[in-house]
Amino acid sequence: MSDTFAALGLTVLAVDAATRSVKLGGPVNIIEQAFQVKLMQFDGIRGPYRGRVGALHVPAALENDIVGVFGLDNRRVVRRRPDGGRKRHVVDHTAAPAAAKKRPWFFPAELAAAYDFPDGDGSGQTIGLLEFGGGYFEDDLKAFGKAAGLASLPTVVPISVDKMPTDTNDEATGEVMLDVEVLAGLCPQATIPVWFSQFTEKGWVDALDAAMHDATYKPQVLSISWGYAEDVSVWTASAVTQVNEALQEAALMGITICVAAGDDGSSDGINDGNAHVDFPCSSPFVLAVGGTLLRTGAKRSERAWKDGDGLRAGNGGSTGGGVSARIARPAWQSGLDIAPVNPGQLAGRIVPDVSANASANTGYFVVAGGSRRSAAAPAPPRRCGPACSRA
Template sequence: MRTPKKIVLPGSHKKAHAAPDTGTLDRSEAIEVTVRIRRKKSIEHKIGSEDRISQKNYEKEFGASQKDVERVEAFAGQYHLSTAEVDLARRSLILRGSIADMEAAFGVKLNGSKDTDGNDIRVREGDIFIPAKLKDIIEGVFGLDNRPVARPMVRLATRDGQVVSHAAAPNAFTADQLARIYGFPEGFNGKGQTIAILELGGGYRAKDIRNYFKSLGIKKPSVKAVSVDHGKNTPSTPNSADGEVMLDIEVAGAVAPGAKIVVYFAPNTDKGFLDMITKALHDTHNKPSVISISWGSAEANWTDQTMKSMNETFKAASLLGVTICVASGDSGSSDSVNDGRVHVDFPASSPYVLACGGTRLTMNGSKIASETVWHDSNTSAGGGGVSEFFPLPDYQANANVPGSLNSRFEGRGVPDVAGDADPDTGYKVLVDGQQMVVGGTSAVAPLYAGLVARINQQKGKSAGFINPVIYANPSLCRDITVGNNNTTAANTGYSAGPGWDACTGLGVLSKF
């Protein structure tokens, strides 16, 4: 067999895994990878247009071409890789084959290792290689390395090491209470809308959902699970990722109980995350109009190809009229990276999502007494900052986004909006039968997803990409001007102030 000339796939470089190799990898094991293929034509001329495109026409105009798929399949066949799935709208070709054949096809060396929970994983270091003749066709290859890529942006309220119950949290809220406090449009419940919630672990129990909404006196929303890449709804214990899943469902459902809630479950890998996003966006059966994402990690932890490919998917959402709400992080300016530098979280740093930051809200009766930046410790604070990867988007041109404190790079500013996220003034939820009070910007993303669902119902059409609208009309937001998110060892970060800031964005949004 003639070996094709290969080149580095741009952006595919992967850092070495922190844990040592275990030497336990079975190279005859079959695995799957997702190959992302170029669009038939650019969508750049459509960005910012108020014109919407249907799923069918999107695939026809901007999906992958069958010819490109066949070119990649021909290459894969030379290495005994078979096609498991093709989706032209998602621009995804899923290949299946042994680890040994994948290594040969993509010029990588895979090793066995352990993740932080002690689970067996595959890891690689360095670049992926592809045939030179496919350099303009293949945009990314995902799934060779299956180490975890993201964490849930959730924080439990605890006291003396114990989870705080509802009765012991007089300053906590339910999401329907917050919707009234913040002035979300009344008389609307999201009817006719579908909210997609993306999860990289955990699960929910139908009994908890029934009991929770009964306790609120709210009709239980419709909730269903969708499996992506063999991910499953697998509830276990209250201190697991179940807390994230139930928080997302209960917050979105309390704000928009008339909306259908579809929870997509995928493995916590770059392939799983990407496949879940593309699956939800192009789901022609459930048809989400808003997507809520409460998982992420510092930009420094991602490969360039992953950030680019996910960002291109968010870009497509703007054409399809789908709003993407993303948690901005729960560790302040360090974003859980202990190198003394500031970091911003991805996917919140994508210019095509609504990045949702965190506040601390206190009430005086039915009136807001104060609302400041959430920052309760050196490791617990609302995420925000300036991207080192994505340039400043046009809609933030007049927002006075500073250069990154690391490099002065003029990047995308995070977040765009904010809402209550401090665990001490957090959200009353029910997880695996246990009452909890939970905070984190994880709660803010589904809170705003519920708001968007209400407004979509109110206006009779999907809002889609709302960032240009709110930045052109910053008075739509109630500004938060007090506090900072400094959590690095050097106590560096960003401070709130009049107008946009890298702690709470434009502030609290209630209409647009």
């Protein structure tokens, strides 16, 4: 393979047998000739991006060896919940217990009790996170630990994939710190590597490869709170195939991968009147996690999550879920009599598999912002937040 691409004028930058990948470089015109496409800059609703015109082609001698070609475009294939429209409240941690009982949000330990999590503090466990924006800030975690009454904090290791910054303080930082802090509250003795990658198809592939084959940090669990509608207008067929293969490999390696199911209800943010599900939560090799609205107390109740109109665009939100149009129904779901609502659609993988509290009205306590001025606020876990293996 290396010789074939070198003959086309491309430089072989790296070959990795473990991830079955070859990294190539070269001038734009040579890359265009090698793959028979035209690279161009486009303006999209989420900003400018690099894309291609024309279908990708590979050398005939390699047609049975190449699953996908990634990196020629940098379209966004993840979404995050913007919290700019949500009111943030600084909460008083010294409030009397009676007042504390009236608060609508939870500390992680309270959710662990509500869901009857097994005892344990995560000792000896490595729980990985994949993030596609934002940054990790140690001061925020320390402030959270103090407010939550934690006697210890986990070892958090931010790791850059493809030179992605690990300390960007943008609107995704709340998502990152939410993931970290929920894990800290549940597993304060765990090691938490956080792989930061680009929000592109290549970023997904590289992040999964990096996490699964890290020689130092070998996670038993990976938590992914990001995704996008599985439609062909978002995910290419080669990306779905490659990500699915990576997730299958992780399952064979004994890594449990928890992926959130979405927070725009059955539309998944695609406003065409049809139902849609998120990817990669629709992969059969992950545990897909949906959302609920949980109320505890004398009269505990729990129902499917829906805030406002159910859409993030309207400052609401609701649990994702439904029947996949791209991923075949696995054998272990063959007995479920759940049909797609879209006419003529494949009766594919059903999601979610499990659900937990996700509503903004019964959110999680989070400290985020990357500074000592950070506001501590109840926040909804984007797509249900992380899951934790407790030992």
